[in-house]
Amino acid sequence: MAYNYVVTAQKPTSVTHSLVGNFTHDNELNLIVAKCTRIEIHMLTPDGLQPMHDVPVYGRIAVMKLYRPAGEKRQLLYVATERLMFCVLAYDQTSGAIATRAMGDLSNTIGRPCEHGLIGEVDPECRLIGSQAYDGLFKVVPMDRAGQLREAFDVRLEELNVVDVKFMHGCATPTICVLYEDTKEARHVKTYEVDVKEKTLRDGPWSQSDVEGGSSLIIPVPAPLGGAIVVGESVIVYLNKDGGNGAGGAIATKSVNVMAHGVVDADGSRYLLSDSTGMLHLLVLVHDRRRVHALKLESLGQTSIASTLSYLDNGVVYVGSAYGDSQLVRLHAQPVRCAADQVPATPDGLTYVECLESFTNLGPIVDFAVVDLDRHGQGQVVTCSGVNKDGSLRVVRNGVGIHERAAIELPGVKGCWSLRRGDASTHPSDTHLVVSFAGETRILAIDDDDELAECEFRGFSANEQTLCVCNVDGGFVVQCVASGVRLVNAADGEPRATWSPPGGATVSVASANRTQALVATTGGSLYSLALGSAALIRETASASLDGKEIACLDCTPLSDPGDAAARLCAVGTWTAEVFLLTMPDLRLVTTSPLGGGGGGVIPRAVLLCSFEGTPHLLAGLGDGALHTFGVDPEAGTLRDGKSLSLGTQPITLRTFRSKGATHVFAGSDRPTVIYGNNGKLIYSNVNLREVLHACPFNCDAFPDSLALASESDLTIGGIDDIQKLHIRTVPLGEQPRRIAHQPETRTYAALTENFDENGYFVRLFDDVTFETLCKFRLEPDEQDSSVISCAFADDPRVYYVVGTGYSLPEEPEPTRGRILVFRAEDGKLQLVAEKEVKGAVYNLNAFNGKLLAGINSKVELFRGGDPVGADGAGGSTYELAKECSHHGHIVALYVAVRGEFIVVGDLMKSVSLLAYKPEESVIEERARDYNANWMTAVDILDDDTYLGAENNFNLFTLRRQSDAATDEERSRLEVVGEYHVGEFVNRFRRGSLVMRLPDQENADVPTLLFGTVSGVIGVLATLPREQFEFLSALQAALNKTVSGVGGLSHDAWRSFQNEHRHRAKDGARGFVDGDLIESFLDLRPEKAREVAAAVKLSVDELTRRVEDLQRLTH
CATH class of the missing domain: 2.130.10.10 (YVTN repeat-like/Quinoprotein amine dehydrogenase)
Known part of the structure; x- marks a missing residue:
């Protein structure tokens, strides 16, 4: 059985929410940023943003809102998680800590979860909190005048396919505005009043049928104007009851996919909109304080592709991004010269946006390579990060900067x-x-x-x-x-x-x-x-x-x-x-x-x-x-x-x-x-x-x-x-998808997608300077999906092998793809072999001098053939010959190999174990996991233990029951470990971010690194049983001493959960939470003594052990 320790080497960097308000002091302005499972609190100072708190949350943050009930000097923070737990947080100025005012559960025992996830809003007058987590239901949490939460109740919502819900401003009765789609895929807007006494919804003051079909966002407009802005792909419209048939003003736009918005003025006159290309727009409501007469939209300039926008003060805006680096930008009243890497907002190459500061974001990490360039036992991680124009390679290294x-x-x-x-x-x-x-x-x-x-x-x-x-x-x-x-x-x-x-x-x-x-x-x-x-x-x-x-x-x-x-x-x-x-x-x-x-x-x-x-x-x-x-x-x-x-x-x-x-x-x-x-x-x-x-x-x-x-x-x-992680950025201007390193040629090969050129490329980089050495363009409609560096049996040369698939609009899945074999010589990629296959090549592995490929529903093994050509010299090409294959998968998305064993991570059918028999040239199934898991990554811990990650943010380990008594038991992979990591894991790689020293305790502990969508680099270490049991006891002691922010439960957070299984009371098994273990180092002395006493060690000895483990892993 594997005993695993999971710890975060790089905290999440992708920004999902941001707010501006008075949280820590009534006279101080704060920027509050949510990064998946963490909340960062900054103070605005004349010198910039000053970090104050970095708070871990036992949950993935889905909703974050500031509000100030009557009688409160400072604003309160409402946070709800994807598992439908919520809490209300306040800042305690005396202790300088985050205090929990209230907590609760938004989940129901019945109901179909909304496809769009949780929507949560706070009434502007602080009369209630509203949420929608299930189709047809709107949950109401009433508040009294002092801001105390009362018993929640559900009200029936006629509209099933809700796109967005917002509370309206300036209404005597709490009023929601609902954007929804009907069965004919037409979209409409309707308002409802929430009757708290009767616990029901009444028709609101206005509605609007048939808004633009791409409408996806409601922006409520503050009083005295009131009403709402509905943002579509090609039309932005202002709606209010006094606007004449509901419409108070509309503006046609170019096709703009709005990703984020922010309010500039307290009266709602100006709004910032950011689209999918990173272009920042200013939306202006032309009004006389009673009525909106027109809308104006002006392009300001380019920023990172935003996931959130927060206007701070004096023309300074925080651009939070989950797709590239977050930024602090200044808006100018007059245009300034555009930076070389910016798209101008005006025809003469000018922009209204100046970048003041950038904040590194590794997310989304879709692939990465671990490379020990110095052969020092310490790896540097090179990630494929970012989306679209914000795509880049990031070189991550532990050490001194x-x-x-x-x-x-x-x-x-x-x-x-x-x-x-x-x-x-x-x-x-x-x-x-x-x-x-x-x-x-x-x-x-x-x-x-x-x-x-x-x-x-x-x-x-x-x-x-x-x-x-x-x-x-x-x-x-x-x-x-x-x-x-x-x-x-x-x-x-x-x-x-x-x-x-x-x-x-x-x-x-x-x-x-x-x-x-x-x-x-x-x-x-x-x-x-x-x-x-x-x-x-x-x-x-x-x-x-x-x-x-x-x-x-x-x-x-x-x-x-x-x-x-x-x-x-x-x-x-x-x-x-x-x-x-x-x-x-x-x-x-x-x-x-x-x-x-x-x-x-x-x-x-x-x-x-x-x-x-x-x-x-x-x-x-x-x-x-x-x-x-x-x-x-x-x-x-x-x-x-x-x-x-x-x-x-x-x-x-x-x-x-x-x-x-x-x-x-x-x-x-x-x-x-x-x-x-x-x-x-x-x-x-x-x-x-x-x-x-x-x-x-x-x-x-x-x-x-x-x-x-x-x-x-x-x-x-x-x-x-x-000792910390240092990150170097290699901007690409296109989106990297896969990467491989070839030590022999001192190069990287990266697969990229260029949206402007509408094409996919294989790019060769120098592994020190990251200079692009050459670029190979794939055929039209051909998408790259995998790349490795490998050698074939009886051939001393090394090759880059690329797997592709043709994505055609009329096909539900690719029916054709190619395996391309390149040789990197003198900074060039020479195509030496090409093999057409029936499907997309989702993954490639070097396998005993041969090539193993996951192609649609099959796993196929190829061997390198004899050179085609007179002398096998530089001009010759290779032939790839299929040796054998294995069927029986939905889509064989992920494959890991060890010796003769092959572990397959399927799109829907969890994990299966295959074995190759070279004497018979066959691949046969040995065992499988019969749970329904949608896999995102797999790896092999040892000959009998396998690791998987699935799309509900869980990790699990499986054990081959080779010593079982019956064939049925031997054909079943036993689940021996389950852990909710809270991150969408895209890749496991063997390696370490730290130098291993001969005299270091547990220096031979194997470690895996993993990369996630939110920019996390995590470490999974397989520990000896005695150390695992000690750490489990320490984890239990910390759980009793350290309370989660908002009263959220650590056991519930780390418990495995998906659509089919939920073990909230069981907690994790086979895994220890390294982040919680390391939190011991930050405890106050009295708390540290309490924990140390529980595990029967001195504080100094326990500190030494935790720090040793920290140095061992990251």
Whole structure:
């Protein structure tokens, strides 16, 4: 049985609802945003949006409304979920928390759910809340004058096919406006008054028959005008009882599919409309405050395709999107020049819309690839995201983000150090940057324009390569070069003292701190120097390590953040050893080999540092390996030696401070930040390709920055959170549908749809730069549906294989498709094989040197044939030959393979297990799940356990009963796990977002990643039974301690539910909710103690375990 842990690595990013109002304070304006299962609350400030709360909700948010009953200082938030639970939330200013005012259930035991989902509205006068969840029924929740909710009741609604319902403004009796479709598919508008006392509906003040057939939206108009706007595809009409036969004004539009709307003015004079192309329109009601005379519609400019619009203030609008990035835009009264990627609103290329800020949205993720480009054990995820023009590839990587603040082209850097002009103890900020090259040293400073410029520093040796620079106590600076050591005045650069190695030797490596320097010369001599006292350099000791050449050394004090003098120093030698000596007398304390003694790789950097107060010694080798040791500073001994590979090039090491803690920047071809957490060393990749040297550079212009040198340039960058997901966007301007990676050619192949060109394409990308290398257009009516990279048996070359289907209007499902085999060479796609098939190729898998395809209702196996051509050279083509197939599916949408096993996820018939018999060339069914699940993704956890996702946002696991007693039991897949993830999962992929370290607990735990429509990247880890049982107990303890927002139940939320089954009381089984587990880290101390006591652990130990699991998964 599989024991699974499900956790969110990336929270939902698709915006479904947004509101503006006074929720947290009566004088503060809030923007409230719903993202599927989370509510974000922001405050509007002069500097922009300030995040206040990010609240998880145990449900998918279907309705979100603000309202203010009489007597309330602030507005209340009404939230209803897709499972028909609702709550009323208020902001508690005393505690700064979200409080629950009321909760309830909108569901009925009978009734047919509406196809459009839940509609929920609050009466503008706060007299009742109305909802429609079932055809023919309208549920009413009355409110008294104080806003208290009373007992709900249902009223019968004659119209069965309701499109939209809204409450009208300015009515003495609560009045709803209903847009509906009759049996002849004509659409009409009717109003009803809600009689709360009689619990019934009465005919309202007006109605309108035969509105435009594409009408889909009602916008109620505030008093004093009242009435409603009905928005159709080609006509927008204003309706009111005083408008003459119901119509008060109408305007014809071009065919516009309105996706979202927002109110601009409190009196309802202006409205924003956004269409399916992302064009923003302004709808104006021309009126005299009593009567609407005309409607005007003006195009303003292009934004992301909106799912919600909220007018904030002063012409600023929040554009929430489920199809692309959400935006903060400003509306201009006069047109401005259009951005290059925008569609102009005027013929002369102008727009009224300016984008102020974008908010990243990964949704909808329809496919993704997990790629370990650096072969580091840590994957980066490349997603197919967005819709239509907002389509893009998103590169998601876990690690440290460096934000460039300044950069100059500066090739050949051999080292860099920050420097403070004057006394370092009284100057908190760095002023200069010392950059070393072969044969010279340059000094850079920040000029009046906050730019790096070269300057002079008198007293420094400029025509030698600097080996080390450091501020010294007393207002001095030490510079170590090949000829010796210089001490200069930090204020004016006046030379104060020099030291040269005896016998004309050359200094090869050096290190320094606030009072000491440690230098080594060619031949293996080591010298300890005292600095600064009476402006002198005093040699305190010398030593030789048996004549061994010294490769690197360090004398950083072993304290956090650092004393003035070191008591220990570390030395790495060309014999691949590290020595620990005392300072300042250079007495040998201990030694340790690095990777095999004299035959090992030479160390290039050693560093003494303390993480969380625990001393460590780090040694970076020339092959990218890093050795770490614990240090006992009293005994001078090394312990707990470990080794791991950070890259393939020599490592440099430098400490820096971030958020009050010591971190180490390990520079190489795969730069890494090292820090301590709960007694363990954590390694986070940096979002840069290469950093050879680094140093902290905390100047006034660029506070808390790092100077980072690569082979070609020097960058000043700010450091982001040490561990988080970083997202890079590759705009496509068309919608990506599938993606595959080919390591051998360092490329991606993505299948895209271009709505403007009305065509489907195969696009080849460079896997580093994401430059489009070439584009292959499919035939008319041919849609791409699958792509993989694979090799065929007895053929050393790799291919991209694309599956397609022809979508014809007269066919209910494709009857024809193609399998296309491409070879990627020199940035081009060469078509080498083409196979016509009878249906759409929904999926492809490499299968034991052959090709397995899901084609309509069949699973078919193909083998690569002999090359057609004289010599099988580049001009030859391949033949694909069908070997065998398996029938019996509705549509074989999803297929996963492992060994000889094939797992099929069907459109309607859940999951079936097939097996391939190579000796007989047949595929036969072994077992199936007889539940009716509409599948969205499948995968294989192990030989006997299979994972599925279905369209009601559930995950489930199935087990093959190979040891069952009867054939009937063996032919049935047993459901062993069920979990409501609350997300529409489109794809599972094997891989991890974090680096796995050899000494990490549960480092061998297998993980799957999944991507969803709302932009979630989730992680599913299969755990040992003992750990799963512990986490289940912790989950139960948290459930008793942590209350869900709005009083919603966690067990009910995570219980499996679809049209056929509902186990709200059972909760999940076979799964643990990692999001709930990680919420322990955010508990107040008293709550944390309560939970820890329930699982019989200390708070510290429980925190350590949860953080370890967090690092293991994301």
